[in-house]
Amino acid sequence: MQDKILDFLKKKSSGYISGEEISQHLGISRQGLWKHILELKALGYEIIAVPHLGYRLVSIPDRLFPSEISYNLNTKFIGKKIYYFEEVATTMDIALDLGIKQEKEGTIILAEGQTKGKGRLGRSWFSPKYKGIYFSLILRPEVLPQQASLFTLLSGVSVCEAIKLITHIDVQIKWPNDILIHNKKLGGILTELSAEMDKVHFIVIGIGINVNNDKKTLPMNATSLKLKLKENINRIELLKEILRRIEENYFLFKEKQAKIIIEKWKEFNCTLTKRVKIIAHKEHIEGQAQDIDLDGSLLIRCDSGLIRKITAGDVIHCR
Amino acid sequence: MQDKILDFLKKKSSGYISGEEISQHLGISRQGLWKHILELKALGYEIIAVPHLGYRLVSIPDRLFPSEISYNLNTKFIGKKIYYFEEVATTMDIALDLGIKQEKEGTIILAEGQTKGKGRLGRSWFSPKYKGIYFSLILRPEVLPQQASLFTLLSGVSVCEAIKLITHIDVQIKWPNDILIHNKKLGGILTELSAEMDKVHFIVIGIGINVNNDKKTLPMNATSLKLKLKENINRIELLKEILRRIEENYFLFKEKQAKIIIEKWKEFNCTLTKRVKIIAHKEHIEGQAQDIDLDGSLLIRCDSGLIRKITAGDVIHCR
Numbered sequence: 001m002q003d004k005i006l007d008f009l010k011k012k013s014s015g016y017i018s019g020e021e022i023s024q025h026l027g028i029s030r031q032g033l034w035k036h037i038l039e040l041k042a043l044g045y046e047i048i049a050v051p052h053l054g055y056r057l058v059s060i061p062d063r064l065f066p067s068e069i070s071y072n073l074n075t076k077f078i079g080k081k082i083y084y085f086e087e088v089a090t091t092m093d094i095a096l097d098l099g100i101k102q103e104k105e106g107t108i109i110l111a112e113g114q115t116k117g118k119g120r121l122g123r124s125w126f127s128p129k130y131k132g133i134y135f136s137l138i139l140r141p142e143v144l145p146q147q148a149s150l151f152t153l154l155s156g157v158s159v160c161e162a163i164k165l166i167t168h169i170d171v172q173i174k175w176p177n178d179i180l181i182h183n184k185k186l187g188g189i190l191t192e193l194s195a196e197m198d199k200v201h202f203i204v205i206g207i208g209i210n211v212n213n214d215k216k217t218l219p220m221n222a223t224s225l226k227l228k229l230k231e232n233i234n235r236i237e238l239l240k241e242i243l244r245r246i247e248e249n250y251f252l253f254k255e256k257q258a259k260i261i262i263e264k265w266k267e268f269n270c271t272l273t274k275r276v277k278i279i280a281h282k283e284h285i286e287g288q289a290q291d292i293d294l295d296g297s298l299l300i301r302c303d304s305g306l307i308r309k310i311t312a313g314d315v316i317h318c319r
Numbered sequence: 320m321q322d323k324i325l326d327f328l329k330k331k332s333s334g335y336i337s338g339e340e341i342s343q344h345l346g347i348s349r350q351g352l353w354k355h356i357l358e359l360k361a362l363g364y365e366i367i368a369v370p371h372l373g374y375r376l377v378s379i380p381d382r383l384f385p386s387e388i389s390y391n392l393n394t395k396f397i398g399k400k401i402y403y404f405e406e407v408a409t410t411m412d413i414a415l416d417l418g419i420k421q422e423k424e425g426t427i428i429l430a431e432g433q434t435k436g437k438g439r440l441g442r443s444w445f446s447p448k449y450k451g452i453y454f455s456l457i458l459r460p461e462v463l464p465q466q467a468s469l470f471t472l473l474s475g476v477s478v479c480e481a482i483k484l485i486t487h488i489d490v491q492i493k494w495p496n497d498i499l500i501h502n503k504k505l506g507g508i509l510t511e512l513s514a515e516m517d518k519v520h521f522i523v524i525g526i527g528i529n530v531n532n533d534k535k536t537l538p539m540n541a542t543s544l545k546l547k548l549k550e551n552i553n554r555i556e557l558l559k560e561i562l563r564r565i566e567e568n569y570f571l572f573k574e575k576q577a578k579i580i581i582e583k584w585k586e587f588n589c590t591l592t593k594r595v596k597i598i599a600h601k602e603h604i605e606g607q608a609q610d611i612d613l614d615g616s617l618l619i620r621c622d623s624g625l626i627r628k629i630t631a632g633d634v635i636h637c638r
Binding site: 093096097100120121143144145146148149152176190191192193194195196197198199201281311312313 | 412415416419439440462463464465467468471495509510511512513514515516517518520600630631632
């Protein structure tokens with residue numbers, strides 16, 4: 001009911017709408033409406049009521065409420081269902097649990113803050129409340145387990161495209177999953193999968209972005225969109241654009257396969273052609289980052305001339 | 320308490336033990352003991368009581384009770400914790416759920432019957448009650464996701480070794496996961512994983528074996544150990560031996576890497592050197608099965624001379 005009332009207010013956001021009009025349309029009493037308005041105000045919606053004119057929505061709160069994300073989202077399946085939390089340990093574990101319970105493709109698990117935000121290899125992702133965007137997305141692509149890392153690239157591309165559209169900031173991707181501004185970490189993408197050997201059952205994409213963090217609420221060597229722009233960014237609009245971009249790129253991937261995603265990824269990347277050190281599973285590799293393979297792996301030309309295919313690891317850009 | 324009483328009875332399985340002796344050792348009353356004996360009888364334990372002689376354990380029921388599996392199992396971690404069910408949909412889903420909840424490595428989920436036993440690619444595994452061995456095992460090896468299929472091979476080897484030791488029947492493995500007797504399906508292994516790109520979080524190995532099935536309780540083109548041996552097999556001893564073998568091979572793998580498992584696997588395999596058709600993810604491949612790669616993949620020499628690496632698929636042996 002509150003969502004419906006908000007819809008009315010938003011349609012008239014320039015002017016007033018009478019309580020009577022809303023009440024009649026929604027079939028509730030004036031007193032019932034007033035109670036809902038009070039509840040919306042408690043959530044942070046600034047709504048003024050002027051006798052003889054009615055209600056007017058002045059501002060919406062800086063919260064990623066599902067009703068705000070869904071409003072004019074216009075996606076086919078990404079973000080159609082949203083689990084919203086004020087604070088959780090990590091949205092990843094909730095998503096994995098829901099994935100096993102057959103939760104639909106496209107569902108997102110969203111939190112204003114995480115107490116144990118997850119990075120790669122059990123590292124933490126600092127997730128202060130109301131500052132960033134932290135969510136996990138359930139996908140069920142028909143791919144083999146070894147193709148799962150393509151979705152890290154796809155999500156990276158989508159985040160970069162959305163940031164560019166909303167803030168006009170140029171961001172870069174360091175293989176495989178770091179979103180950077182001038183070599184400082186702005187965001188990260190964590191891909192987890194549940195699979196058998198023949199088939200991915202589902203993938204969970206975790207995305208964390210530092211949006212409105214000040215220096216105090218950022219780890220060392222990290223940055224935020226606010227630090228770059230010197231103003232607060234509308235997290236709702238940014239998140240909506242990320243969801244739209246993921247959906248668009250996912251459809252592109254289905255239609256035209258991995259190649260198109262990798263081409264897009266290359267435009268944003270800052271790893272290729274560089275000399276890199278890679279700390280991978282149980283070994284260190286050094287060489288020139290040459291290309292991305294069709295499964296999202298990084299191809300390194302070692303000094304011996306040998307080409308090594310790296311599926312995962314920490315990359316250090318030399319110089 | 321019942322397990323302790325059983326322990327006493329088993330130690331004297333050749334003769335009688337007085338109720339007084341058991342009662343004193345366990346600090347319970349004679350009446351208390353009698354109640355437990357009745358409960359054990361209700362579970363299917365055949366226990367006789369003779370005045371002046373005491374109790375004697377005549378036989379244990381044909382059930383995979385955790386206390387029977389644990390008895391003299393002598394493993395370090397495999398099967399140390401057992402979740403036992405009379406009947407479940409599938410032990411795989413319970414194991415996946417427990418895996419996410421940080422259940423320890425080595426825990427098994429065991430059922431006398433499954434109503435929705437799982438095979439590869441959502442196929443079913445027919446699991447009639449009390450006839451076969453159906454369990455899932457949680458492992459947490461430090462490997463990359465693409466190495467997970469090695470554990471399919473490792474488990475296949477362990478099952479074959481155990482069957483050979485307990486029943487002296489020669490069984491074969493068809494890549495990747497079918498256990499066969501004369502081309503008829505005796506068992507199967509399903510490997511599922513939960514991972515990020517850099518690291519496997521856990522693997523669930525599902526094992527299903529047709530043990531004491533008659534023709535009526537077998538699908539088409541399947542067989543059972545009983546059909547081959549013309550007598551019932553002790554499922555408890557077979558399961559215990561499988562668990563011991565998995566542990567032994569797992570330690571071997573950790574010590575000497577994949578190579579030793581692949582060598583063992585080759586001894587049991589009936590796929591290599593054969594001409595095969597492979598129905599893999601979205602394509603068909605035909606050629607000669609040439610070798611197994613270090614990550615457990617099958618290497619096929621196509622007629623063009625090209626070597627193709629297959630990570631998963633249905634294999635048809637030609638001729």
